[in-house]
Amino acid sequence: MSQPINRTILITGGAGFIGSHLATELVEANDVRVLDNLTSGERAKVPEGTTLIEGDLRDEDTLERATEDVDLIFHEAALVSVQGSVEAPLTSHDINATATLELFEAARREDARVVLASSAAIYGHPEQVPIEESDSKTPASPYGIDKLAIDHYARRYNDLYDLETVALRYFNAYGPGQTAGDYSGVISIFCDQAINDESITVHGDGGQTRDFVFIDDIVKANIKAATTDYVGMAYNVGTGQTVTIQELAETIVEVTDSASEITHTEGRDGDIRHSEADISAIQSDLGYEPTVSLSEGLEQTIDWYRQQ
Numbered sequence: 001m002s003q004p005i006n007r008t009i010l011i012t013g014g015a016g017f018i019g020s021h022l023a024t025e026l027v028e029a030n031d032v033r034v035l036d037n038l039t040s041g042e043r044a045k046v047p048e049g050t051t052l053i054e055g056d057l058r059d060e061d062t063l064e065r066a067t068e069d070v071d072l073i074f075h076e077a078a079l080v081s082v083q084g085s086v087e088a089p090l091t092s093h094d095i096n097a098t099a100t101l102e103l104f105e106a107a108r109r110e111d112a113r114v115v116l117a118s119s120a121a122i123y124g125h126p127e128q129v130p131i132e133e134s135d136s137k138t139p140a141s142p143y144g145i146d147k148l149a150i151d152h153y154a155r156r157y158n159d160l161y162d163l164e165t166v167a168l169r170y171f172n173a174y175g176p177g178q179t180a181g182d183y184s185g186v187i188s189i190f191c192d193q194a195i196n197d198e199s200i201t202v203h204g205d206g207g208q209t210r211d212f213v214f215i216d217d218i219v220k221a222n223i224k225a226a227t228t229d230y231v232g233m234a235y236n237v238g239t240g241q242t243v244t245i246q247e248l249a250e251t252i253v254e255v256t257d258s259a260s261e262i263t264h265t266e267g268r269d270g271d272i273r274h275s276e277a278d279i280s281a282i283q284s285d286l287g288y289e290p291t292v293s294l295s296e297g298l299e300q301t302i303d304w305y306r307q308q
């Protein structure tokens, strides 16, 4: 895989789950800077050899310092909680949308390529699955609206100002390093519950489906986006495979040999029923292929949780 080499790279949110994996992949051959306010990120996740700028993207001086002389920006920093965005839409907009626009402006000044973390949340409740990039977009949360705005901006900054941008619409990312918490991904929550023999809380009947994409494949998609000639584009990043949340819970119980019971709680408000990426565009344009199956990925993830 052709990798960026000898570039000055900024990873916003580089102390978080996805950003820190990207930093680890890139730090050996590049000068990597991480900008993170350590709200949900952790200092310990930032790999050695990286320069950590602790601060907020919304602070003008910090942004200027972080973007000075950069060639390439991976923008992973965000307020990642969908529920949090429902509770505080203005804060979500400020961080997820306005601050991203400020970053695009800085990227214009530096003539730096931006690879943007967009999200499947922009599609809202899909009319059909698998979801193609051109399908209708009716985000169901402020978070989804903010991600849709910046996904649009990324493409318009390419048409209007010739800025090189690629938006990656992540489906459900998981893997080692995704810390379990109230607002983190379901796999991290279920693994944590299973390992501690606590009951596993499936929301609703468990018949909802998701397209889970392992962190290594997310990183690969980002590396491809950093070097592709297809700029001004937006791509789904998933696997094209789905599993129901009930099956997922059963698999995690089995693999961890857990005594946990699977319990059903009330369905979550606004929960999407089915989500599945059509990945043909990223396959043909960027040559991306998902390489880690759910069972392999779960094994690696569970091993990591056991070590925590």
Ligand code: UD2
Pocket (backbone or CB within 6 Å): 080, 082, 119, 120, 121, 122, 170, 171, 172, 173, 183, 184, 185, 186, 187, 189, 190, 201, 202, 203, 204, 208, 210, 245, 268, 271, 272, 275
């Ligand atoms: C994920 C992302 C979100 C957005 C979206 C795009 C996370 C945390 N959220 O939302 O940021 O990008 O994808 O489509 O990665 N569930 C349970 N029990 C639990 C927790 C969750 O049953 O304890 C269910 C939940 O109701 C949902 C499914 O698991 O049906 C996945 O939930 P999630 O919060 O991991 O992710 P999702 O798809 O809502």
